[in-house]
Amino acid sequence: MGDFTDVPDRTAPQSLLVVAAHPDDIEFCVSGTVMQWISHGARVTYCIVTDGGAGGYDATLPRQAMTHLRRAEQVHSAKLSGVQDVRFLGYPDGAVEPSAALRRDLCRVIRQVRPQRAVIPSPEINWQRVADLHPDHRAVGDAALRAVYPEARNPFAHPQLLRDEGLTPWAVPELWLMTGPSPNQYVDVTAVFDRKVDALRLHTSQTAHFDDLAGLLRGWLAEHARAGGLPPGRLAEAFQIVDTA
Template identity: 85%
Template sequence: MRDMEDFATNGTGRTTPEQPPEQPPERSPEQPPEIPGRGAPASLLVVAAHPDDIEFCVSGTVMQWIARGTRVTYCIVTDGGAGGYDEQLPRQAMADLRRAEQVHSAKLSGVADVRFLGYPDSFVEASVELRRDLCRVIREVRPQRAIIPSPEINWARVADLHPDHRAVGDACLRAIYPEARNPFAHAQLLKEEGLEPWTVHELWLMTGPTPNQYVDVTPVFDRKVEALRIHTSQTAHFDDLAGLLRTWLGEHATAGGLPPGRMAEAFQIVHID
């Protein structure tokens, strides 16, 4: 069966990196060829509002791209201090716990580069300061592709309505276009820190209302569940976490035209060039 990395409901992606991408490892004969702009990129930046957002939404895709040679960086915007269900735990202790959970979970997925911006949980705004910090990360990492939260409301799923998600998505969009590529935006990044402008050519949105790309994550589903369970402070209360994910990802797979029993993560690919 065709790998879902090569499946999209409509449109075609483009790959136009500023410099030649790193060469991915040779494919095994059973791996299908990838459609440009939709398979594994040479480098990837994933930005999320909270620890655990990545594991819920896109970790299966990330795991499979890493297996194909992608270099991945995670950037978590908030400290996660407003999360969890332990009312006796001080909020700073919760933030420290969630940071540790994120590092551990990322390691299981194969990601060693995890960056935390430390903004207060539940109070994110697309401020100049946040956009500057995101531009700094973009210019340091220099990714071919970025996965970010959608700035749009997804009325079909209440869990995606957190205002931090939309604020981070808005800030990321502004940072990616036009600020990170503009030498005169946040000029101190170039003048004082020596960070040259960088153009992110491929943008994928998660948690949005209009996905147009579905990635089959069935082969790594068990690892995805394991990575999410590491976020004990956020998932211990679920009686059947695997069942919840199976239902949710199964709905994505159905929307993407996959056979029954498959599971997929959903994205909206946005052309920014």
């Protein structure tokens, strides 16, 4: 059983970076926790790796239009959660690899933001939930993990970042992995559940077809809460915390 943590008992980071593969991943997985950290003073940056062009359910919508739509949805959803800084790397949806180019781009964001904590997808397979098996999630998790350790803190990794852009190394002291098979931290998000649902609904291209989006989310978060030993009726988001200091 994992540890139950109510957010006020865990100090919110001064600076937080959340890395995700697609627009809407954050709202599905971690936005409730982020909202609560923001309420305790965290400065948050979202970094979305892909253009989201392979998503959606409307076959009549051109793919190029989908990428613009999903970017707009993510920006508006982030604002509802209290996040103003949203960065898009624009990699093709469905074709992500943990390449040197992606790791360099993530190192750039890390050195710019200089976060005290980073939330990233787990690079491990979670066989318990099919939605977590998307290969983009694991590829982004792999690249982000390598960017955090060892590359962003190494002055000799991606030397052009320091030489040409003046971005000095930065060591992220703590990672929170989402969608992984081995969570060890559960954050109660019951108080912000309705806002979390509203933020996810703004991803209309991805969620309009759900008959009961709130019910779907409630079921997932209730499972996390039970696994974390929370009282009945509570809802939680799940993470694996990794100390990288």
